[in-house]
Structures are given as structure tokens and as C-alpha cells.
Amino acid sequence: MLKKIVLNELLPGHVLGEDIFGKNGRVIIARGHVLSGKEIEFLKGHFLENHTIVIYEEGNKNFPNESHEISPFKKEAITVETDSQYNSKTLTIQQIQNIIKDGFASREDYQTTKKAIEIIKRDVSEAFDFLTINNEINDKKFQETANKIIRSFQKNQEEINFEYLYLIELENWHPDTFNHSIDVAFFTLYIASQMTTDLTELESLFIGGLLHDIGKYLRYKEGENRFYEIITKTGPLSDEEFRILKEHVSVERFFKDKFMFFNQKERDNIAFAAMDHHEKIDGSGYLHQKRGMQISFAGRIVAVADIYDALIRKREYKSMVKPDIAMRHIIELAELGKLDKRFTGIFKNLLGLYPTGTVITTNKGMAIVIGQSSEASCPKVMLLEHHELGEINLCEHNEIEIYEEIE
Ligand SMILES: [Fe+2]
Ligand SMILES: [Fe+2]
Structure with a gap:
């Protein structure tokens, strides 16, 4: 259920029940977003005190509180207890971030990683500018950017933050999953670019797309040898195989201490892209049968990108579906309440049934x-x-x- 409250009553953790538009008519904070203190300050700077905002009422069945508490990072950050420095008390997220920053910022590897991230940021930003100025997707331009990003990972292999090394390992392990991940990252970026203009957030969503299936490789690396067989199997999966496959979204632990150079929101985007991308709006997905807005922003976007790319991609076990059929299929899935309608609509408008260049x-x-x-x-x-x-x-x-x- 939605309710209206005045701006002054907004608290961190409240979930937006309406889109907030910027001056240029673009959505700056989307419906379903869990508001942070910083964003509330931002809203207060933009609207008059008595301005009303629509939020989701707490306790609503379609939007239980649980969905806002599942961040593996937030939980940890709030309950952490320190020994000497802070006298065993509960820390604010800001304090935790400061500790991380102080510990990390002075380190050399942090600095080199930061530089590499800056390059990636610039590339993504260039591609994004192109999209905004020309209002259309130029596959070549995006492809170039993807290649540049990948090259930058490889060139700086020893220096760069090791999170990215998983991508290179993924490429060696199963090139098709790797290529699929690149495509999903770009499709995610296309959709997200219509929802936010915040480059850091876009970057995090792009990375979320890149790593959304990393769990397949991680499970294999942990000793689940059947994973390679399962993802390359030509016939239908048995119940047991499907149960194993589903485990690729259990990557909470992997992401917990990664990407510390991002803020909480961006780190959540990256982790939830991987954890939520098989959830469905009607609760029929996996792993936690989340419903509607319980599914993260990143998870709902990546789900659209993931299904579309999985359909158009030729795999060992199936032939390629043509882009118009694939697009019609995901529109149908949105109509059936499986995929987010808004993101599917944006994607359809950007790509069309017949993508440019076909x-x-x-x-x-x-x-x-x-x-x-x-x-x-x-x-x-x-x-x-x-x-x-x-x-x-x-x-x-x-x-x-x-x-x-x-x-
Ligand atoms: Fe997946
Ligand atoms: Fe995928």
C-alpha cells in the first residue's frame, strides 16, 4: 500500500512509491528505491518542506521490511563491534566507511586500482555521452568500449584489484559465459542510463552486469566440478542439475568484502545484480522467490538484459533466437508479470524489435x-x-x- 507523507517525515529506509523527476524530465530516483539519508537531504534541497512524497507503507505484503535488510553489508556494518578504537559500540555506516577508507586509501594497490577504475569510468562515461547525444545505441561504439575495458583489465593484471581477475578467469573457463556477461553489462547500462544519470551508479550497474553469473565459475572453482558439465549440457537439466545451477546466485559471501572503493549503494547494485537476477516479479523465480519491489533495482534490470541475451546467443545446447522474437518474448514475460514492465519497455524502445545494424x-x-x-x-x-x-x-x-x- 502506498501512502503520502510530507518531506520532513521521510526517514532513511523508506521506499519510494513514485518516481522523482529532475528538471530535464528524467527520472532521478526511481520508484522502489530505498532512500538513504543523503538522498533525503538531496530531496529536501529540491522541494519545499511541505512537499509530499509517496512511499510504500511498512508491513505491506508486497513489500516486506525484510527486503531492505538483506544487504549483507549493511547488516554487518551496523552490528560490528570494535575493541579498542571505538569502545565496543555500534558504529554508523559512515564510521565504518571511514575506517575502510583510512585503511585502504593509503595503500599502493588501492591507488593503482583507483586509476584503473577512473579509466573504466571515463570509457563508460564516453559511451554514455554518445548514447545521450545521439539518442541511440551505436553497437560499434559500445563494443569498442567493452574491448577497451577488457584490455585494461588484462594489461594491468598484476596491479588491478583482484575482483576483476575473476573476469579473466571466467573468460578462460567458459568464453561463452564471459561474452554473455559483457553483453548483459551493456544492455544493463542501456536500460539504467534511462533511469539515472549518476555515473558512479551506472558504473556499478555495468560491473554488476559483468559479474552477474560469476557464481557459476566460483562454484566450479570451489570444487563443484559438475558446474561445467551443467552449463555446457545439450539436453534438458535433471532436477538435481537444476538445483545445482540455481546455486550460482548464492554469492553473498563473495561480494561481501569486494568493491570497497564504492559506496554502499553501488556495492549493493553489484552484489544484487548477481544475487537477484533470476528472481521474477510474481515470485516464481529463484533463489528466494522475492516478489515485486523486493527484488533490487539492479536485479530487475539485469533480469531483462539476461533473458534477452540468453535468447539471442547461440549456445552449445540451443540455436539462436532472432532478436525480434527474443524482444517479443521478454515483452510477453513482462505482460505475464515475470519481468519489470518499466525496464522491459525502456529496453524495447532503445533496441526496437529489429536492432540497428540488423x-x-x-x-x-x-x-x-x-x-x-x-x-x-x-x-x-x-x-x-x-x-x-x-x-x-x-x-x-x-x-x-x-x-x-x-x-
Ligand atoms: Fe544467471
Ligand atoms: Fe546470465
Whole structure:
């Protein structure tokens, strides 16, 4: 249930029941977001005191408190007890962060990692600028950025924070899972870029996408040899195999002490991208059968990106589904209450049914998709046999029918 309260009554932990828009009409804090003290201060600076904000009422069945307490980091941070320095008392998250920062900031490896992160940040930011300025996705540009990021991991292998080394190990272990992770990271970035303009948050969501399936490799590395067989199996999985596969989202422990150079919110994004990406809005997912807004922001975005990429990707055990079919499928999943409707809608608008750069056949011959229009089903195309006609918006040409998409 939603309720309205005045701005002054807002407390950290309250969950937004409405989107908050910035001056440019973009969502700056999304519905379902758990507010932090800093964000409440920000809101107070933006609105008058008596401004009302819609929040989710506590105790609501679809939104139990539990969902805001499950952060493995927050729990630990609040109950930690120190011996000498703080006289065995409960610390605030800020104090904990300061301790981490003081311990880390002076270390050399922290500094080199920070530099590497700055480079990644710049690359992501460039790609993001491109998306904003041109208002469309340029696959080549994003691909270049991905390659650059990966190269930067490898070049600095010894210097860089070891969290990223898992990615390189993942590439050696199972290149297909690695490539899938890169795609999911970029799709996640596309969707998230329409929800927030905070570059640090976008970066964390990108990393969340990169590491969302890292649990598959971690389980294998821990000695669960069957994991490799399971992910490369051509036939259907047995109940036992599916039970094992599900364990790849149990990565709470792995993420607990990682990415300390990020704030809590960003670290949560990274961890929950991996922990929540198989949960479904209607509670039919795994591992914890979370429902609706119990599923983290990162988890709901990555779920859309993950299913789409899993469908279009050719795997050992299945052939590729064409992008329009894949997009129709995830829209259907959103309609059925499985995927977040908002994020699916954003994704469909960005990518269209026929992503830019794909070749399609029409009743007028082959055509290449050169951009998206307001309708996902009728992109802008160039007819290969009539290229003198230039760019054609298929929404304005009912006489041209799309037959199918060519790989
Ligand atoms: Fe997964
Ligand atoms: Fe995945």
C-alpha cells in the first residue's frame, strides 16, 4: 500500500512509491528505491518542506521490511563491534566507511586500482555521452568500449584489484559465459542510463552486469566440478542439475568484502545484480522467490538484459533466437508479470524489435535497419535494392512488410 507523507517525515529506509523527476524530465530516483539519508537531504534541497512524497507503507505484503535488510553489508556494518578504537559500540555506516577508507586509501594497490577504475569510468562515461547525444545505441561504439575495458583489465593484471581477475578467469573457463556477461553489462547500462544519470551508479550497474553469473565459475572453482558439465549440457537439466545451477546466485559471501572503493549503494547494485537476477516479479523465480519491489533495482534490470541475451546467443545446447522474437518474448514475460514492465519497455524502445545494424527481408527485398522509430515494430531502414530512396521510416510505409530477420 502506498501512502503520502510530507518531506520532513521521510526517514532513511523508506521506499519510494513514485518516481522523482529532475528538471530535464528524467527520472532521478526511481520508484522502489530505498532512500538513504543523503538522498533525503538531496530531496529536501529540491522541494519545499511541505512537499509530499509517496512511499510504500511498512508491513505491506508486497513489500516486506525484510527486503531492505538483506544487504549483507549493511547488516554487518551496523552490528560490528570494535575493541579498542571505538569502545565496543555500534558504529554508523559512515564510521565504518571511514575506517575502510583510512585503511585502504593509503595503500599502493588501492591507488593503482583507483586509476584503473577512473579509466573504466571515463570509457563508460564516453559511451554514455554518445548514447545521450545521439539518442541511440551505436553497437560499434559500445563494443569498442567493452574491448577497451577488457584490455585494461588484462594489461594491468598484476596491479588491478583482484575482483576483476575473476573476469579473466571466467573468460578462460567458459568464453561463452564471459561474452554473455559483457553483453548483459551493456544492455544493463542501456536500460539504467534511462533511469539515472549518476555515473558512479551506472558504473556499478555495468560491473554488476559483468559479474552477474560469476557464481557459476566460483562454484566450479570451489570444487563443484559438475558446474561445467551443467552449463555446457545439450539436453534438458535433471532436477538435481537444476538445483545445482540455481546455486550460482548464492554469492553473498563473495561480494561481501569486494568493491570497497564504492559506496554502499553501488556495492549493493553489484552484489544484487548477481544475487537477484533470476528472481521474477510474481515470485516464481529463484533463489528466494522475492516478489515485486523486493527484488533490487539492479536485479530487475539485469533480469531483462539476461533473458534477452540468453535468447539471442547461440549456445552449445540451443540455436539462436532472432532478436525480434527474443524482444517479443521478454515483452510477453513482462505482460505475464515475470519481468519489470518499466525496464522491459525502456529496453524495447532503445533496441526496437529489429536492432540497428540488423539485416531484414521485406516484400521489397533486403533492407538494413539504420535506426529506431517511435514504434518498435517499424524501424528506419535502407532498402538495399532501392538505396536511392534513402532512409525510410517503416511506420510511414504500410506497403512495406517485414518478412524476417537475417542473422
Ligand atoms: Fe544467471
Ligand atoms: Fe546470465
